Amino acid sequence: xxxxxxxxxxxxxxxxxxxxxxxxxxxxxxxxxxxxxxxxxxxxxxxxxxxxxxxxxxxxxxxxxxxxxxxxxxxxxxxxxxxxxxxxxxxxxxxxxxxxxxxxxxxxxxx
Amino acid sequence: xxxxxxxxxxxxxxxxxxxxxxxxxxxxxxxxxxxxxxxxxxxxxxxxxxxxxxxxxxxxxxxxxxxxxxxxxxxxxxxxxxxxxxxxxxxxxxxxxxxxxxxxxxxxxxxxxxxxxxxxxxxxxxx
Numbered sequence: 001x002x003x004x005x006x007x008x009x010x011x012x013x014x015x016x017x018x019x020x021x022x023x024x025x026x027x028x029x030x031x032x033x034x035x036x037x038x039x040x041x042x043x044x045x046x047x048x049x050x051x052x053x054x055x056x057x058x059x060x061x062x063x064x065x066x067x068x069x070x071x072x073x074x075x076x077x078x079x080x081x082x083x084x085x086x087x088x089x090x091x092x093x094x095x096x097x098x099x100x101x102x103x104x105x106x107x108x109x110x111x
Numbered sequence: 112x113x114x115x116x117x118x119x120x121x122x123x124x125x126x127x128x129x130x131x132x133x134x135x136x137x138x139x140x141x142x143x144x145x146x147x148x149x150x151x152x153x154x155x156x157x158x159x160x161x162x163x164x165x166x167x168x169x170x171x172x173x174x175x176x177x178x179x180x181x182x183x184x185x186x187x188x189x190x191x192x193x194x195x196x197x198x199x200x201x202x203x204x205x206x207x208x209x210x211x212x213x214x215x216x217x218x219x220x221x222x223x224x225x226x227x228x229x230x231x232x233x234x235x236x237x238x
Contacts, residue, residue: 003155032216032222034214034216034222036224036225038156038225045206045228045229045230045231046148046156046206046208046225046228047228048211048224048225048226048228051212051224052212052214052222052224057226089155089156091156093214093216093220093221093222095216095217095220097158097172097173098170098171098220099146099158099160099161099170099171099172099223100158100222100223101158102148102155102156102157102158103155104155105155105156
């Protein structure tokens with residue numbers, strides 16, 4: 001399956017806001033509100049942040065928020081902190097297969 | 112505490128078979144789908160497939176259909192991912208995860224959200 005398109009890296013200073021984009025097609029993000037975001041620190045398992053575009057998973061800071069416009073979903077991290085330095089993956093339902101599709105991942109660096 | 116715990120790292124030779132496991136605890140194992148996801152070194156996440164332990168319904172990513180087998184044993188709250196003949200390209204970290212949210216997206220088609228992840232099993236295959 002074709003992966004969703006994410007920028008390879010995004011960086012920001014502590015306290016700033018950053019936005020990670022995730023671009024798909026009408027087979028996935030464009031026609032459905034079924035997008036998830038996962039955070040993965042180096043050497044660790046992924047953790048669920050957001051599901052169904054904007055719903056925060058239990059215990060996730062409200063500094064993380066999700067949105068969608070057309071074929072592109074976005075994850076915004078407000079008030080960037082050192083602990084936010086990690087890889088972030090989007091995922092979406094797709095009508096092209098029976099399981100779903102992931103984005104290629106974005107490395108967030110806190111300057 | 113809800114958790115899924117995976118079996119340990121494996122080192123194999125090409126052509127050998129392998130079965131790795133994922134044990135769920137702290138919840139009713141048979142009522143939640145289990146997903147398998149692959150991560151190759153320095154690369155991203157890829158769907159392998161999902162299984163519903165209640166009736167063993169299984170769905171595979173097209174990239175893995177016919178190459179691996181996913182199964183589950185309700186009696187031991189354990190899901191499995193197995194290969195009959197490994198290749199060097201199967202070297203990766205394999206994660207299992209509980210699917211906490213399942214949304215019917217279309218006829219016989221679902222959106223899966225993985226809310227509890229295992230620690231990962233590293234599989235190394237030498238040629």
